[in-house]
Amino acid sequence: MNSPKSVQGNLIRYTVYIVGYLMVVGAKELCANSSPLHIWDLILFAIVTIMTLLLFVYRFKREQRYFERVNKVNLLDNIKVTLFLSFLVFFLRGLISYLQVIHYLNSYTFQLTYAKHESVSMFWFLILSQGLVLPFLQVFLAEGFMFNYLFRDNVGSVAIFGIVFSGLVFSFLNFQLNAPIFLLDMILGVVFAWAYLYSQNIVMPLYLAILNGLLMIILI
Numbered sequence: 745m746n747s748p749k750s751v752q753g754n755l756i757r758y759t760v761y762i763v764g765y766l767m768v769v770g771a772k773e774l775c776a777n778s779s780p781l782h783i784w785d786l787i788l789f790a791i792v793t794i795m796t797l798l799l800f801v802y803r804f805k806r807e808q809r810y811f812e813r814v815n816k817v818n819l820l821d822n823i824k825v826t827l828f829l830s831f832l833v834f835f836l837r838g839l840i841s842y843l844q845v846i847h848y849l850n851s852y853t854f855q856l857t858y859a860k861h862e863s864v865s866m867f868w869f870l871i872l873s874q875g876l877v878l879p880f881l882q883v884f885l886a887e888g889f890m891f892n893y894l895f896r897d898n899v900g901s902v903a904i905f906g907i908v909f910s911g912l913v914f915s916f917l918n919f920q921l922n923a924p925i926f927l928l929d930m931i932l933g934v935v936f937a938w939a940y941l942y943s944q945n946i947v948m949p950l951y952l953a954i955l956n957g958l959l960m961i962i963l964i
Contacts, residue, residue: 754893757803761889764796765881765917772873776854779861781869793877800884804946807892817943819951826948829939833932833952837959840928850922855964867961875961879953886914886933887940887949903941910937932956 771789778785819826843849851859854874858866890910914933915926936949943949 758885758889758893761800761803761885764792764799765885767792768796768877768881769919772878773857775869775873776857776861776866779866780863781865786869789873793873796881797877800881800888804884804888804892807889816945817948818945819947825942826951829935829948829952830955832935833956834959836928836932836935837956837963840925841963843924849924849928852918852920852925852960858964867964870961870964871958875957876954879957880950882914882917883936883940883946883949883953885917886910887937888946891937891940907934907937907941910934910940 768789771785771792775781775785775789817825840849844851844855854870858870887910890913891906894906894909911930911933914936915930918929920926920929936952939948939952940946
């Protein structure tokens with residue numbers, strides 16, 4: 745592949761993406777910790793989110809021109825793989841929820857926030873922010889840009905290391921330092937990374953990550 749190989753340039757770009765992600769997370773936390781939700785906080789969240797989403801999508805599409813054209817696998821091209829990965833996400837998310845119910849795992853931060861400010865409007869805000877927006881951005885950070893910059897070589901060992909490292913990054917992006925939750929989130933990140941390499945299409949991990957995000961809120 746002929747991806748940009750400027751280490752300094754890639755580091756600067758990735759730092760900008762991380763800052764954008766953190767701004768979205770900060771705006772989301774500002775809204776989630778308000779009861780009831782404040783309109784100006786929501787407007788700030790919307791502005792920061794739209795700007796960051798547009799940046800991520802624009803830059804990712806632009807950087808794809810540096811890669812050799814490959815046969816992408818769409819969601820419905822191999823329905824068995826899509827269904828298996830969907831089932832795996834359902835299983836892992838259900839396992840995490842069950843372990844939380846029996847108090848083996850701690851609650852996620854957003855679950856504690858929701859318990860404190862429980863309302864219909866808060867539920868739908870979490871569906872939007874935690875279930876849709878953050879998973880979308882996390883896939884670009886942990887899979888899309890990460891593989892563009894660090895794991896370009898078509899070598900099996902590089903791919904395996906990239907998948908594991910991507911899972912680690914995905915888990916860190918959730919800011920959950922409880923060891924069992926961190927490990928389970930990492931496993932989910934590994935699944936998303938494998939799906940990305942298998943399909944050579946960002947749509948596959950985006951679908952799986954959003955499915956996971958929505959289940960996380962629905963099973964709150």
